[in-house]
Amino acid sequence: MYDVLARTVPELGRQLHDEGFGVHGMVPFGHSPPVFDLARRRPGRYAAGGSGLVEFGSPLPEVVEALGKGFAGRELLDWGGVALRLTGISVLAPPDFASGRALLRTVTPVVMKGSGRGEDGVRVTRQDWLLPAEPEWAGYFQGNLRRKAETLGINADVSLESVTWIGPKRAFNVGQGLKPGAAVEVELAGDPATLQALWSWGLGQANAAGFGWISA
Template sequence: MFPHATKRRGVYSAGGRGYIELGSPLPEVIAAWSVALSGRQLIDWGGVALRVHEIALVETAAESDTARLRTRTPVVMKGSGRNDEGDRTTRHAWVLPTEPEFHHYFEQNLRRKAETLDMAPEVALEQISWVGPKRSFTVGDGQKPGAAVEVVLRGKPDVLNMIRDWGLGQANAAGFGWVAA
């Protein structure tokens, strides 16, 4: 994130002082990143030269069975791609948080993440309390539309912490659905 960079349509702008946050639900991944980056003064991040001034571990732990999470980047989620008659009309049916299918596919995504890490998949989307503007970015072969969101989730604290560290929605490795610390 470069708060003072000149905004450009369709891309995240870079320039001036900023910061990069890396996260993972796996402590081993964070430890490896920390070791790899601690001795560096410069990182080439996709052609953007980043000077390393400081590395800090940011920990925020949910202690209750509910968590309010707000993303810094758009959340992308695929829907069924089916019309009202149930016929598939497309494979790339991106749905926004305001669309009817979003809630169901979003919850399925949260549960699948928990199961992937052998955690209790009892996690629920209680509320979508805020939706940012629609944004689309070209990633790979096409554009992925989404919107930043603030959601209230219910589940076990360890599962909520994992979700916060992993990110919301799909394409988290591409930077989508990053939860603000």
């Protein structure tokens, strides 16, 4: 994604890569893994082959436009050394969330850091990755939702109402050590525009690395 942005909107691409966006310096985009529905499943191996799809999203219109333009000018995507041939591009609009509530399920793990403090209040680690069932997770997760809204300059009155499903623990190495987490289904309440932005961005941290992608 950074490569596409560098070729289409280089100043914005540099800003997002080097500084992030908004008051919290976050990176407001995310992506799904490539999914091949007709590929043969084999235990312990990623199912790939034939036609598939990969989703990219952002709550920033300028990022979406730049990605669309950049992908339209390509025939291949280099996905970690695997060549994916582009055969078509579609734009998906977010749901309207007119009721002010959203039920969102991720297809990749949500990762979230906690305080890293022990029972005595002293920090013992900076790599305090939380799982959804742990006591600190809900508070840090909701704080992340509000930071995202503040980053975009939109209504930050958004809340986590409930966690309705938790997937198995999974961990991925994205270049800076393993990040553990779990896919979740959550019910959120907030302004419809804020819920749309979160749907387009993803849940939790490290969305630009593919974590917390919401199933469209």
